Structure formats: structure tokens, C-alpha cells
Amino acid sequence: MATTTETHAMRRAIALSARALGATAPNPVVGCVILDTAGEIVGEGWHRKAGGPHAEVHALRAAGEAARGGTAVVTLEPCNHTGRTGPCAQALIEAGVSRVVHAVSDPSPAASGGAATLRAAGVDVESGLLAEEAEAVNVAWLTSVRRRRPYVRWKYAATLDGRIAAADGSSRWITSAESREDVHRLRAEADAVVVGSGTLLADDPHLAVRGIRDAVQPLRVVVDSRARVTGEARVLDGAAPTLIAVSKDADTAHLPGVDVVRLPYAPDSAPGLDVSALLAELHTRGVRSVLLEGGPTLAGAFVAAGAVDAVVGYIAPALLGAGRNALGDAGISTIAQALRLDVTDVARLGPDLRITAVPAAPAADPIAPTAAQEL
Template identity: 70%
Template structure:
């Protein structure tokens, strides 16, 4: 049974874990707090980057000798394998920790058994403290591990009548500066941002994180089926790496060859009848990104790409920024998603609603994934 001090410490560990979002893939975001034998906080840490020390190591270093006889609160089961760093179980045992609380079991195949090793060494080990809160922080990584593909968050902005742009194609700016700042938070927490060629030609976005100190720039991905990206596109600058995904049979002779810009060929999408359809195969694109270590994807593409991801069942969460405005005409926020009748509507469960200036941010998850 956890003490009040241990509950508070785990809550702090969950908050620390969130600092690693956008920096740790393909590893999880983990936080750790060390209490001394009297229940006082003597060390804190979080996993800061893949290949670097794990959260437990950072916290133990901060605690020093005060960790001996103390308790470790960790958001994920301590690892017992050697990769680019040593086992956290060994570090905890060597530091003289006598009690370990962890929120979530480690679901990865190479790393189970940490709790068993600790218990065998005589430590008191308990699981499940603030598991729901810890799961929420690591939702992208956990989803990716369980489904074998990156977690996909689709972000869109629209008017109250569902328009993503006016009839003449203009869309800057539908939402307020508050909403746009929040989008940069989403970008900072993602491993990759995905758009389609339609968005690229219409908006020429740079797709970088701005206004977030210390943020890592995610991989910029363009689903450019027919290799139409122009040489002067802002996404080709050196502010962040870029991946251009084209069809296997696309003519790429006119595509620019630049440092930091990589090309990958993927199969085209196929219709229900097996004939070629518009765009790239969504599953193939996600498999490519997963193989590159991407565990979270922010889908910022326009209505066509959003519809393709929804039709493929590849959207795990939706965040819509709704502006108090009406256009009456113009493109909708999402195009064909394979829904022909109301009975087949893609139903969502609203998880959160928040006001951002004049806009309403709605967070929802599909109910049938």
C-alpha cells in the first residue's frame, strides 16, 4: 500500500515523464522520483533522449548516498536488459533502494522481468500506482508498441460549419493565435508530422516547431504520390529533416536532391476492388515510419489525406480546433473516409473540451479501433 508521500512522488514522476515527449523515441517517456528512508524527495529524473541514461539513473545520481534504504517511484517497470545503457534494475540494487513502486508493466519483448529481478534481490516491489495517469503520458508509445505502427493524432482546424478553408482556398487564419500555439505543442511532442501534396501546394508550410524552447524538430513527411513537390518548397529547407514519400512508379527526375531530404518509394493505395486508387498505401507509409523509429505521428494533412487515414482505420486520436466563424462554402475538414451511409459513421468519444481564446479545442478518440 502506497503512503501519501509515495503517491505524491509518483504524481511528480508522471509529470517528469512528460518532459521527454518528442525526445525519446523509439523509447518511452519515463519519470522517476527517489525518496530517502524518511520519505523525503532526494532525487528526480526523466529519460531525456534515446541512447541516454534512463530516468532511474538520473534520479539516483541526484540522490547519491541518500538513496540508500529509500524508495523509487517509476512510471514504467525498470528495465533488466542491456542496450545502449545498462539495466536499471542493477542501478537500483547497487544504490541500496529497498522499495520500488512502478505504475505500468513494460510491454516490450526484450525488457520484461525487471520487477521479478528486483523482488529476487530482496526489494519490495509494487505495481499499478497511478497507472491511469502514467498510461496517459505514454499513450503514443504504448499504442505504437501494441499495434506495431506509430500512434496517429489527426489535428484539424475548421469553422463551426466544418470548413477548413474558404471557397477561394484561403485558410490563414481560421483559428486564433492561442490555437496555433497549441499546435506547436503537439508538433513538439510528435516524432513526425505528415501532410499530403495538396496541403503542400496550397499552404507551402514549413512544419517546424516554433516558440517552444528546447523542442526537437520532428521529421517532416510529405505524401507526394506523383512526385510534384516544387524545388522552392519551404519544407525542403534545413530547419528539420524531410522525408518525401512517392509512389513506386512515380517519375522523380524533377525532384530536388538536397541534404537532409530523403526519398522513399511506397505502393499506391488500392480500392476495395483491388484496382489502384488515389494516394499512397497508408499502412505502408506507417510501417516505413515505424521502421525508422517513429512512434508518434501528427497528421496535419488536408481533407484528402485525413480521409485516407480514417478509411484505413489509422487514426488513434482527433484534436479539432473549432473557430466561431462560418464560411458556407469551401473544402470540408475531411474528404471521403469510406463512409457511404450514416450507419457506418466513424463514431468518436469526446475525451476533453477546452477553450483556447475564442476557439474550442475538442479531443476525441474513435470508439471502434
């Protein structure tokens, strides 16, 4: 059973892992703390970028000989494969640690098995310490492994009556400077920012991260089935990489040198491009987390496709009474089909509220037998 010292060390490791959000794709964010035989912290580290040393290696280097006989506390099961770096399980064995405590087991087929390797070498291994907290920080990568698509966070800004623009189309600024600053944090934590052609043509957004030091710029993605974007659009200014997703028959002759991907239309006569195909393409490109900033039409398409993992709504204390709704047609025609959400956080940002929610787990079927009953 984990000690109080190990629990404190795990909380520190989780905090360290969060420092690299948005910078490690296609790898996970991981933090590690090394305790010596007396339970004192002698080394810390976190995975900073793909291709660089893993968290355990950084921490072991900092600890040196003090790691021998000590404990490694790490947010994710140490990897067991050789890629651009060597296996962390072997590095821990060679460093002479006697115990490894990890929060989350690695679900990826290529890298899992580190715990078994450590145990086979005589290392005491414990898993599951603060697993929920560690999963929350690493949710994008874990989702990408489990669902084979990027984690999608839909962000919108609206008035208290749910309008994202006035009747004349004006929308700057519905929310406060504090809320807009927080959006840049979300962008910095994402591997890609996605908008639709309607948002692009109406607002000409830049979509790059501003005001955050050393932020890795996310891929800017425009879903533009008819290739209406022009070379003057701000997303093509070179400040960050940009991808334009168009239909297979779109004319892109006016976009020389622009990274373009051709995708099929949505199935079942739904408008726009196939959301699943878009996410599969982004996953292939190493994107593990997506910030969806598109307007109501694109947001509705993602909701209809079951591809929204979290919602972040910035709600301003203002009323418009008319104008564009935050969410368009999502294939929901009756109250019974409503996508129910669990609120996970509410914060005050200047005059606004930021509400974070995730899709609620489906209610258990009272008629269906439980796993225990089936046994």
C-alpha cells in the same frame, strides 16, 4: 498498497516524464522519484533523449547514498536489458533501494521483466499506481509497441460548420493566434508531422516547430505519390529533416539529395499511397508519434485505414457555408459505420475551442459470452 506519499511522488514522476515528449524516440518518456527511508524526496529524474541515461539513473545519481533503503517511484517498469545503457532494474538493486513502485508494466519483449528481476533480488515491487495517468503521457510509445506502428494524432482547424477553407481556397487564418501557438506544442511533442501533396501545393507549409525553446524538430513528411513537390518548397529548407513519400513509379529526378521513400499504392483501388506501408516505414525509422496535419483527402485515408488514434479539432466561432470539409472520403457510407469518438478534453483558446477525442471502444456484443462465462 501504495502510500499517500508514494502517490504524490508518482504524480511528480508523471509530470517529469512529460517534459521529454517529442525528444526520446524510439524510447518511451519516463519519470522517476527517489524517496528516502523517511519518505522525503531525495532524487528526481526523467529520460531526456534516446541513448542518454534513463530516468532511474538520473534520479539515483541525484539521491546518492540517500537512496539506500528507500523507494523508487517510476512511471514505467524498470528496464531489464542492456542496450545503449545498462538495465535500470540492476541499477536500482545496486543502489540498495528496498521498494520500487511503478505505474505501467513494460509491454516490450526486449525490456520487460524488470519487476521479476527486482523481486528475485529481494526488492518489494508494486505495480499499477496511477497507471491510467502514466499511460496517457506515454500513450505514443505504448501504442507503437502494442500495434507496431506510430501513434497518430489528427489535427485540423475548422469553422463551426466544419470548413477548413473558404470557397475560393483561402484559409489564413480560420483560427486564432492562440490556437496556432498550441499547434506548435503538438508538433514539438511529435516525432513526425505528416501532410499530403494537396496541402503542400495549396499552402506551402513549413511544418517546423517555432516558439518553443529547445524543441526537437520533428521529421517533416510529405505524402506525394506523383512527386509534385519542387525544390523551392519550404519543407526542404533544412530547418528540420524532411522525407518525401512517393509511389514506386514516381519520377524524382528533380529532387536530388532529398530523402525519398517509395511506397505501394493503397489497396482496393483506394486513392493515394498505402497508409499502413507509410506508418511501417516511419516506425522503422524510429518514429513513435505522428501529428497528421494533412488535408481532407489524406485524413480520410488515415481514418479509412483505422490509423487515427486521437483527433484534435480547433473550432473557430465562424461560418463559411461553402468550401472544403475537414474530412474527405473515409470509406463511410452509412450512419451505422460512423467512427464514434469519446471526448477527452475541451479547452478554450482565445475565441476558439480545442476539442480532443479518441475512438470510442466498440460496444460489447450482448450475445457473445463474457470471459467469466467462458470459464
